[in-house]
Amino acid sequence: MSAYDGRGSVTEASNQMTENIDVASPLEFISMLKVCDEEIFSGWKEYKGLFHDSTLAVIDRVRNVAASVLKDPSNGLVVLSGCGTSGRLAYMTARSFNSKLSANGIEPCFRYTIAGGDKALFTSQESPEDDPYSGIKALQRVSAGKCNVLLIGITCGLSAPFVAGQLDYCLQNLNIFTPVLLGFNPTCLARNLPIERWNKTFLKVVEALKIAQAENRAHILNPVVGPEQITGSSRMKSGTATKILLETIFASAYMSVFHPDVVWHTDRFMNAYSNICGCVYSHPDALAELVTTAGESLKNRGHIYYIAWDTLGLVSIIDASECPPTYGASLDDVRGFVEDGFTFMQNDEGNLSGLGKHFRISSDDFTRDVLPTLTDLDFVIAYIKGKSEVLRSTVRVGPALRPSADIYMPLCLPEQEIRSLCGNTVLWKEWSYLFSEIACKWICNAVSTGAHILKGKVYRNIMVDLRVSNNKLFHRAVGIIERFTQLPKNQAQSFLLMSIYNTDRLTNEQEASAIASHIEVATPQEKIVPCALLTAFLECPIAEAKQILSEEPVIRTVVSKILERQ
Numbered sequence: 287m288s289a290y291d292g293r294g295s296v297t298e299a300s301n302q303m304t305e306n307i308d309v310a311s312p313l314e315f316i317s318m319l320k321v322c323d324e325e326i327f328s329g330w331k332e333y334k335g336l337f338h339d340s341t342l343a344v345i346d347r348v349r350n351v352a353a354s355v356l357k358d359p360s361n362g363l364v365v366l367s368g369c370g371t372s373g374r375l376a377y378m379t380a381r382s383f384n385s386k387l388s389a390n391g392i393e394p395c396f397r398y399t400i401a402g403g404d405k406a407l408f409t410s411q412e413s414p415e416d417d418p419y420s421g422i423k424a425l426q427r428v429s430a431g432k433c434n435v436l437l438i439g440i441t442c443g444l445s446a447p448f449v450a451g452q453l454d455y456c457l458q459n460l461n462i463f464t465p466v467l468l469g470f471n472p473t474c475l476a477r478n479l480p481i482e483r484w485n486k487t488f489l490k491v492v493e494a495l496k497i498a499q500a501e502n503r504a505h506i507l508n509p510v511v512g513p514e515q516i517t518g519s520s521r522m523k524s525g526t527a528t529k530i531l532l533e534t535i536f537a538s539a540y541m542s543v544f545h546p547d548v549v550w551h552t553d554r555f556m557n558a559y560s561n562i563c564g565c566v567y568s569h570p571d572a573l574a575e576l577v578t579t580a581g582e583s584l585k586n587r588g589h590i591y592y593i594a595w596d597t598l599g600l601v602s603i604i605d606a607s608e609c610p611p612t613y614g615a616s617l618d619d620v621r622g623f624v625e626d627g628f629t630f631m632q633n634d635e636g637n638l639s640g641l642g643k644h645f646r647i648s649s650d651d652f653t654r655d656v657l658p659t660l661t662d663l664d665f666v667i668a669y670i671k672g673k674s675e676v677l678r679s680t681v682r683v684g685p686a687l688r689p690s691a692d693i694y695m696p697l698c699l700p701e702q703e704i705r706s707l708c709g710n711t712v713l714w715k716e717w718s719y720l721f722s723e724i725a726c727k728w729i730c731n732a733v734s735t736g737a738h739i740l741k742g743k744v745y746r747n748i749m750v751d752l753r754v755s756n757n758k759l760f761h762r763a764v765g766i767i768e769r770f771t772q773l774p775k776n777q778a779q780s781f782l783l784m785s786i787y788n789t790d791r792l793t794n795e796q797e798a799s800a801i802a803s804h805i806e807v808a809t810p811q812e813k814i815v816p817c818a819l820l821t822a823f824l825e826c827p828i829a830e831a832k833q834i835l836s837e838e839p840v841i842r843t844v845v846s847k848i849l850e851r852q
């Protein structure tokens with residue numbers, strides 16, 4: 287298995303530090319997460335991570351544009367946009383800064399767009415990611431009537447067509463828009479594959495952005511933070527880096543406009559995130575215990591429930607929403623709840639609880655829907671502001687939970703420490719909640735990733751059983767088959783298509799169909815990639831591969847058995 291070869295995308299590469307993550311003990315697992323998360327700050331290979339001089343310079347330039355919007359919110363707007371996790375973080379940041387502005391009597395001027403709309407905040411909607419036109423429409427809708435719009439298009443892989451459409455639209459309308467691309471690949475590795483029903487690739491848009499950047503009319507913020515712990519799972523490191531960069535830009539803009547007397551140091555502010563990272567991972571035993579307990583729950587068909595207060599609830603709902611697309615989990619396996627539910631969410635489309643139980647997200651919904659069903663196989667994690675109290679539910683007493691064990695993880699740095707990092711009390715008072723959120727993200731990501739690894743969902747550091755539900759995932763699936771079988775790309779793709787169309791012989795029509803058609807057929811189907819892999823390894827009919835997979839539900843076991851035979 288080749289690691290990063292310098293040619294492919296960094297965000298889709300395998301991280302050498304985690305190649306044995308699937309067989310690591312929980313403590314080793316935590317230390318692997320730690321080493322990889324530290325790369326966000328310290329850099330990876332020749333890349334310098336978040337503290338690169340050019341990154342700090344772009345942060346300052348984007349901060350200035352954001353400040354111009356904050357000074358004149360009736361004409362200006364900040365739009366944050368993305369797909370999947372990137373769209374969820376766009377929502378969360380827009381909400382966070384609007385709340386801050388409103389609390390201080392200032393007109394809110396942040397909006398978000400997410401591919402697939404607000405449903406995508408809770409459940410993955412992967413196919414809208416491939417549509418540049420729906421990105422453009424969403425941007426036009428939220429920015430109508432404004433004449434100074436800062437768009438930050440977030441796509442970790444420099445790949446999402448939804449975002450490409452928006453950036454391109456801004457480039458055509460530079461009199462109104464300042465486009466910013468936020469992602470984590472060098473620009474030369476931006477996606478250069480055709481976007482269906484469109485005449486540009488992502489790379490073409492990046493080239494046009496570079497030209498506008500030279501005139502200070504567009505910006506590209508793309509620090510390289512190294513490959514993800516689970517290959518391609520950009521919800522983890524890239525998501526964390528997205529959150530840090532957005533918050534740094536807007537906190538800095540906010541301070542420059544509303545507290546111009548306070549001296550601001552971008553690098554010191556980001557360093558506080560690095561310290562909270564160290565603080566979270568300085569509790570390896572507690573984290574390992576959380577992961578072990580969560581893994582036991584999932585292995586035994588129990589569930590993981592996060593209940594959290596305030597914005598920590600949003601962090602945990604986002605973590606839970608990522609488990610189905612990342613690990614093929616069911617919507618019930620990991621769920622998040624926030625006190626006050628949709629009243630607190632303040633999302634554009636309002637209360638979505640009518641869409642079904644997986645959209646019922648308040649703590650009252652938890653009490654009504656989940657509490658009566660809890661068994662000692664379930665794991666309930668409560669995140670409480672200021673500290674994290676973690677409860678293992680074993681006994682239900684009336685409407686209350688009695689914990690079998692408490693595990694405490696601090697969710698913030700001591701006030702003294704933040705003050706010394708941030709420089710003064712104003713900074714601490716204004717922004718300390720952001721550090722609790724990021725700590726909560728690291729803990730949730732460790733719990734949900736570790737639990738799924740313990741359940742046998744990951745082979746080496748690759749989630750083999752991915753759902754083939756958009757263009758990026760189609761190409762990732764071909765890449766996985768290529769890597770494990772060492773077959774050339776076209777043959778690897780044929781095995782994938784045979785699995786998708788459930789046939790041992792592809793018709794000319796099937797082979798010639800557009801990728802979007804393959805995706806449409808593949809999306810509702812389970813175990814597409816494992817089936818293609820087995821067919822290729824065993825040179826057997828598709829039906830036989832399906833039979834083997836139906837007898838052994840743990841994909842990791844099947845794949846490792848077959849590979850060990852080679």
Ligand code: S6P
Pocket residue numbers: 368369370371372410415440441442443444445446518519520521522608611612758
């Ligand atoms: C990743 C997550 C996906 C991505 C989405 C956008 O862990 O499952 O939903 O966030 O595909 O990716 P990108 O590269 O455009 O930010």
